[in-house]
Amino acid sequence: MAYLGEEEDSESSREFRSRALLAKLQEQVKARERQSVSDRADEDEDHQGDKEQKKRKREEPEMEGVQRKTEKGESERKTDLTDEVASLAKKKKKQKTLSTENENKESDNEKSVEITETKSTTFHILGGFEEKTVQKVKRVLPQWLAQPDVIQRDIKNNLIPISEVPGICPILLKKLQTNGIQNFFPVQAEVIPAILESVSSGLLLGPGGYRPRDICVSAPTGSGKTLAFVIPVVQALSMRVVRDVRALAVLPTKELAQQVSKVFSTYTEGTSLKVVMITGQKSFGAEQTALSEIRGGVSHSLGDIVVATPGRLVDHINKNSNFSLQHLRFLIIDEADRMIDGMHQSWLTQVTKAVYRSPADTQTSVFRRILPGPITVASLSPPQIPLQKLLFSATLTHNPEKLQLLDLHQPRLFTSTHSRTETSTQSQDAFNFPQGLAEYYVPCTLSKKPLIILHFLLRLKFSPALCFTNSREAAHRLYLLVKLFGGVEVAEFSSKLNPSERQKTLKDFEQGKIPLLISTDAAARGIDINGVKCVINYDAPQYIRTYIHRVGRTARAGKAGSAFTFLLEVQEKSFLQMVRDAGSPGIQRHFVKPEALRSMETRYEQTLAELGKVVKVKHKPT
Ligand SMILES: Nc1ncnc2c1ncn2[C@@H]1O[C@H](COP(=O)(O)OP(=O)(O)OP(=O)(O)O)[C@@H](O)[C@H]1O
Numbered sequence: 154m155a156y157l158g159e160e161e162d163s164e165s166s167r168e169f170r171s172r173a174l175l176a177k178l179q180e181q182v183k184a185r186e187r188q189s190v191s192d193r194a195d196e197d198e199d200h201q202g203d204k205e206q207k208k209r210k211r212e213e214p215e216m217e218g219v220q221r222k223t224e225k226g227e228s229e230r231k232t233d234l235t236d237e238v239a240s241l242a243k244k245k246k247k248q249k250t251l252s253t254e255n256e257n258k259e260s261d262n263e264k265s266v267e268i269t270e271t272k273s274t275t276f277h278i279l280g281g282f283e284e285k286t287v288q289k290v291k292r293v294l295p296q297w298l299a300q301p302d303v304i305q306r307d308i309k310n311n312l313i314p315i316s317e318v319p320g321i322c323p324i325l326l327k328k329l330q331t332n333g334i335q336n337f338f339p340v341q342a343e344v345i346p347a348i349l350e351s352v353s354s355g356l357l358l359g360p361g362g363y364r365p366r367d368i369c370v371s372a373p374t375g376s377g378k379t380l381a382f383v384i385p386v387v388q389a390l391s392m393r394v395v396r397d398v399r400a401l402a403v404l405p406t407k408e409l410a411q412q413v414s415k416v417f418s419t420y421t422e423g424t425s426l427k428v429v430m431i432t433g434q435k436s437f438g439a440e441q442t443a444l445s446e447i448r449g450g451v452s453h454s455l456g457d458i459v460v461a462t463p464g465r466l467v468d469h470i471n472k473n474s475n476f477s478l479q480h481l482r483f484l485i486i487d488e489a490d491r492m493i494d495g496m497h498q499s500w501l502t503q504v505t506k507a508v509y510r511s512p513a514d515t516q517t518s519v520f521r522r523i524l525p526g527p528i529t530v531a532s533l534s535p536p537q538i539p540l541q542k543l544l545f546s547a548t549l550t551h552n553p554e555k556l557q558l559l560d561l562h563q564p565r566l567f568t569s570t571h572s573r574t575e576t577s578t579q580s581q582d583a584f585n586f587p588q589g590l591a592e593y594y595v596p597c598t599l600s601k602k603p604l605i606i607l608h609f610l611l612r613l614k615f616s617p618a619l620c621f622t623n624s625r626e627a628a629h630r631l632y633l634l635v636k637l638f639g640g641v642e643v644a645e646f647s648s649k650l651n652p653s654e655r656q657k658t659l660k661d662f663e664q665g666k667i668p669l670l671i672s673t674d675a676a677a678r679g680i681d682i683n684g685v686k687c688v689i690n691y692d693a694p695q696y697i698r699t700y701i702h703r704v705g706r707t708a709r710a711g712k713a714g715s716a717f718t719f720l721l722e723v724q725e726k727s728f729l730q731m732v733r734d735a736g737s738p739g740i741q742r743h744f745v746k747p748e749a750l751r752s753m754e755t756r757y758e759q760t761l762a763e764l765g766k767v768v769k770v771k772h773k774p775t
Pocket residue numbers: 333334335336337338341372373374375376377378379380546547678679680681705709710
């Protein structure tokens with residue numbers, strides 16, 4: 154923008170511009186004075202004086218200015234900085250005049266300027282310092298974000314028999330049935346054919362010889378996104394001849410990687426495809442051994458599909474010379490919004506480098522890969538294995554600047570949040586909530602929170618319940634308190650536990666051995682625990698995405714579930730606003746009467762005293 158150049162101007166040129174601006178504005182003021190004199194003369198001559206005409210006349214000095222300016226020669230205009238500055242001032246003023254919201258206010262301002270001007274003969278008030286209401290900038294999304302493929306949110310009423318979704322091979326259909334899947338959920342029915350279509354010309358070529366489009370999927374928690382990529386990727390890779398890493402799924406945590414790895418293993422079972430997980434759960438050496446072996450002095454991949462966490466993935470790219478991504482065809486980024494936020498780890502740059510790293514012997518090979526640029530005849534010849542990115546999230550950002558970080562190629566978006574985001578004037582993204590979710594907020598005080606949890610579990614039998622706190626310490630304190638109170642089996646889940654303890658805890662909770670699991674946000678995202686009836690936000694989450702993922706641990710796969718958020722009085726307004734802005738269908742008030750808690754109060758007081766002793770013993774210096 155030319156205007157930005159001003160910052161780089163020299164001191165003298167700036168001074169010159171200021172003087173020119175001052176001169177021009179003075180000239181305008183004089184013109185206005187002349188105009189008001191002629192207006193009065195006009196009024197004497199012509200007594201019609203209807204509102205429209207007066208308004209036009211008020212605008213006339215500006216119009217005249219424009220006319221005068223157009224009469225000037227082109228060369229004169231180029232050199233005349235005064236005009237340039239004045240035209241900027243005029244543009245600003247014109248915007249001001251056009252603003253309907255401020256029309257009255259502005260005319261008042263103009264009047265007051267005129268009054269001051271007539272009173273003062275020694276100086277002019279130039280104006281332009283008053284506060285203006287600027288019209289909100291409307292967000293204009295790129296077409297792929299503004300016009301996505303829409304996915305139905307209602308799972309139950311939009312089930313599609315698996316045999317009706319085109320392109321799925323009989324072996325996979327059989328496996329799906331064996332795993333109890335007769336129907337596809339809407340996201341699967343839409344996304345599976347789209348990914349399969351991109352490999353319709355084989356793994357080496359995109360459709361029509363072009364690079365396939367990247368795919369982004371934004372669908373509610375528990376809507377079945379995992380199978381939406383597992384099925385087409387497994388089917389596409391089953392055509393491969395030589396084993397190499399052709400699919401890489403990146404997830405933010407070990408637990409999620411394990412979960413996805415398990416689904417891949419289920420659907421590759423009985424085929425020659427192998428899944429390898431690299432998350433740091435095993436030693437680096439053990440992962441190296443699982444990834445590749447040396448035969449005849451040459452390294453051979455032992456995995457077709459690698460499921461990884463970003464940190465460990467980067468370690469292997471940098472330190473394991475036998476780990477190659479040069480044949481990578483699919484890069485799956487699950488929990489994509491979280492992975493974008495974690496981009497400071499630069500894992501994607503490292504992956505891209507590893508994919509397009511060309512050792513000397515591949516220079517003449519058909520498998521040579523160069524970082525794709527604009528599509529030209531030359532760039533299409535010789536063809537190279539395309540890398541296709543598949544992004545999944547329940548809270549995928551619609552912020553083009555953030556998505557830009559992923560360097561997507563002609564992306565195609567599948568989403569169930571279409572109507573709201575397109576028309577939304579809010580800066581915040583709106584998301585869709587699972588159909589079967591009932592949201593409640595519970596007004597409470599700090600001291601009553603533990604009692605309400607006990608009331609929910611012991612009296613109302615809200616279990617299995619997953620309860621979230623905002624810190625490890627809070628989770629631990631609440632865990633101790635509930636345990637000491639007695640009457641309900643409870644466990645805690647946080648990064649304090651080692652991976653195998655975490656796994657066991659989740660298993661016990663899923664099997665119903667523990668009706669109440671108190672967790673940090675370690676279990677908020679992606680974790681698929683069957684049968685969670687109720688989510689309790691003991692501490693209200695700070696961010697909407699955290700809320701959506703937490704409450705999404707219930708009401709999964711089209712089932713019903715409830716989410717309760719404990720709110721202190723000071724939190725109510727802003728929290729409810731945040732949830733509404735995010736597109737919640739409605740959060741209801743659930744008030745717990747003080748009488749309902751009274752019978753537990755004596756025992757609760759005793760428990761608090763016991764807890765004090767336990768905590769003291771724990772913190773006693775040894
Ligand atoms: N077609 C289907 N029929 C029956 N159950 C299904 C089907 N597809 C997925 N599921 C089950 O639905 C549950 C949720 O699926 P999944 O974990 O893939 O959801 P998600 O969309 O990835 O959720 P999140 O955003 O929370 O990670 C899983 O238990 C899965 O086994």
